[in-house]
Amino acid sequence: MASSLLSRQLAFCLQNNLRLSAPASRYVSKVAPKAQMDFEYDGPSMKTQVPGPRSQALTKQLGEIQNVAAINFFCNYEESRGNYLVDVDGNRMLDVYTQISSIPIGYNHPSLLQVMANPSNLSAFVNRPALGILPPESFPDKLSESLMSVAPRGMSRVQTMACGSCSNENAYKAIFIWYRNKERGHGEPSELELESCMVNQTPGCPELSILSFMGGFHGRTMGCLATTHSKAIHKVDIPSFDWPSAPFPTLKYPLAEHERENAQEEARCLEETEDLIVKWRQKGKPVAGIIIEPIQAEGGDNHASPSFFKGLREIAAKHGAAFHVDEVQTGGGSTGKFWAHEHWGLDDPADIVSFSKKLLTGGFYMKNELQSEKAYRIFNTWMGDPSKNLYLCEVLNVIRRENLLDEVTRSGHALLTGLTELQNQYPLILSRARGQGTFCAITVCNEATRNKLIQMTRNKGALLGGCGDTSIRFRPSLVFKEHHVHMFLNIFSDVMARMK
Numbered sequence: 001m002a003s004s005l006l007s008r009q010l011a012f013c014l015q016n017n018l019r020l021s022a023p024a025s026r027y028v029s030k031v032a033p034k035a036q037m038d039f040e041y042d043g044p045s046m047k048t049q050v051p052g053p054r055s056q057a058l059t060k061q062l063g064e065i066q067n068v069a070a071i072n073f074f075c076n077y078e079e080s081r082g083n084y085l086v087d088v089d090g091n092r093m094l095d096v097y098t099q100i101s102s103i104p105i106g107y108n109h110p111s112l113l114q115v116m117a118n119p120s121n122l123s124a125f126v127n128r129p130a131l132g133i134l135p136p137e138s139f140p141d142k143l144s145e146s147l148m149s150v151a152p153r154g155m156s157r158v159q160t161m162a163c164g165s166c167s168n169e170n171a172y173k174a175i176f177i178w179y180r181n182k183e184r185g186h187g188e189p190s191e192l193e194l195e196s197c198m199v200n201q202t203p204g205c206p207e208l209s210i211l212s213f214m215g216g217f218h219g220r221t222m223g224c225l226a227t228t229h230s231k232a233i234h235k236v237d238i239p240s241f242d243w244p245s246a247p248f249p250t251l252k253y254p255l256a257e258h259e260r261e262n263a264q265e266e267a268r269c270l271e272e273t274e275d276l277i278v279k280w281r282q283k284g285k286p287v288a289g290i291i292i293e294p295i296q297a298e299g300g301d302n303h304a305s306p307s308f309f310k311g312l313r314e315i316a317a318k319h320g321a322a323f324h325v326d327e328v329q330t331g332g333g334s335t336g337k338f339w340a341h342e343h344w345g346l347d348d349p350a351d352i353v354s355f356s357k358k359l360l361t362g363g364f365y366m367k368n369e370l371q372s373e374k375a376y377r378i379f380n381t382w383m384g385d386p387s388k389n390l391y392l393c394e395v396l397n398v399i400r401r402e403n404l405l406d407e408v409t410r411s412g413h414a415l416l417t418g419l420t421e422l423q424n425q426y427p428l429i430l431s432r433a434r435g436q437g438t439f440c441a442i443t444v445c446n447e448a449t450r451n452k453l454i455q456m457t458r459n460k461g462a463l464l465g466g467c468g469d470t471s472i473r474f475r476p477s478l479v480f481k482e483h484h485v486h487m488f489l490n491i492f493s494d495v496m497a498r499m500k
């Protein structure tokens with residue numbers, strides 16, 4: 001029966017919780033029962049090619065109602081477990097992509113099922129509030145316990161949002177409001193500003209800009225899209241802002257072997273960035289903020305060194321622009337630190353840090369000064385979802401309890417070592433193995449071969465994703481252990497042997 005595993009587990013949790021706690025009692029995280037924790041499949045199991053017949057039928061059915069061009073296959077989330085995603089044709093695959101990097105601790109983690117089964121949490125799932133006006137009693141505590149307990153250095157405030165784009169979009173607004181307040185000397189907007197903004201004109205809608213980097217991805221909503229430069233298909237046909245886009249360094253890997261050349265390339269990019277800031281000020285569209293990913297993900301897993309980010313941070317400060325670090329994909333532990341920007345070792349790394357994906361709720365941290373003072377300036381109906389904070393509390397408990405950041409560092413080392421070996425074995429096909437923690441990637445000789453490799457690997461039982469034009473990205477969850485790495489590398493090297 002399709003839902004047997006999940007319903008068995010939920011029943012187990014419900015029974016335990018109902019016995020252990022009175023309905024109104026405060027929930028205290030407990031180590032999940034050993035028998036539950038240990039439950040994971042022992043490997044992939046393939047029954048059909050993917051997508052199989054059931055997936056194909058469902059794709060056809062959904063195609064009557066939606067565009068299905070991007071659908072890979074349909075999933076059986078009830079039977080999925082830990083690192084394994086099960087599809088509707090009964091194929092069980094080792095998931096090294098995890099829903100575009102957004103499953104923090106694997107599928108159906110027993111600790112998360114317990115959150116769901118705890119009676120005192122039920123109202124959070126049933127009644128989704130308009131958080132900006134009517135938050136639940138537990139909201140301040142839960143924010144402290146979850147998001148604020150992992151707040152990046154220097155960040156004293158957090159605003160939750162729905163998704164990554166929504167977070168960046170609102171962070172840009174916070175930046176513009178902060179910038180105009182500074183310019184105005186914190187006075188009130190003039191009558192002229194209030195009138196002109198109503199018809200999208202200056203001075204109410206000022207000519208300000210956000211500087212972003214070529215190859216960057218910050219979302220697909222209208223403001224975010226103006227800062228996204230990974231693929232033309234994301235942008236074509238959509239009106240946009242005249243905002244500056246700076247070159248992102250194109251580095252040689254392994255980074256440690258090309259330090260001198262890479263430093264020169266980074267210096268060139270920093271210089272051009274500063275030139276653009278000056279040019280846009282002269283154009284009358286000053287740069288109010290700079291946004292960057294610690295590792296450009298969607299755009300091809302492009303890395304830069306801590307000294308590049310330090311230089312950029314200094315340029316932002318020098319020109320009075322807010323420095324916004326987009327940790328939507330890198331945040332949550334997969335680089336071996338909770339925030340990828342911690343690898344830079346800066347005392348004052350950012351003014352704004354946005355997140356989503358593995359954090360389960362979207363949102364952004366900010367410094368005090370970026371908090372807008374008036375009501376309804378940064379606002380929407382939901383402003384996040386408190387049930388996601390409950391899950392996040394538990395995800396963080398699991399990360400701490402199981403030392404998952406250390407595990408990620410260990411697994412990541414094994415993964416990058418294995419990829420480097422494969423690249424040495426197949427130098428005509430694979431190159432530029434790179435990564436931090438398990439946030440790894442490898443470049444393939446061309447796009448068609450890349451796509452074929454991903455497909456063949458999937459049919460052998462491991463799920464991967466592409467990034468950039470010709471790269472493969474590895475985005476397992478934080479419970480991807482060394483033995484999963486070796487299982488994956490065995491599959492991948494079998495596939496490579498067939499590619500020759």
Ligand code: PSZ
Binds near residue numbers: 163330357
């Ligand atoms: O094709 C897509 O829309 C994709 S593929 C990967 C993403 C989106 N990532 C989302 C993302 C991100 O990686 C970074 C660094 N910033 C913002 C976003 C946008 O997040 P969502 O998709 O939640 O709006």
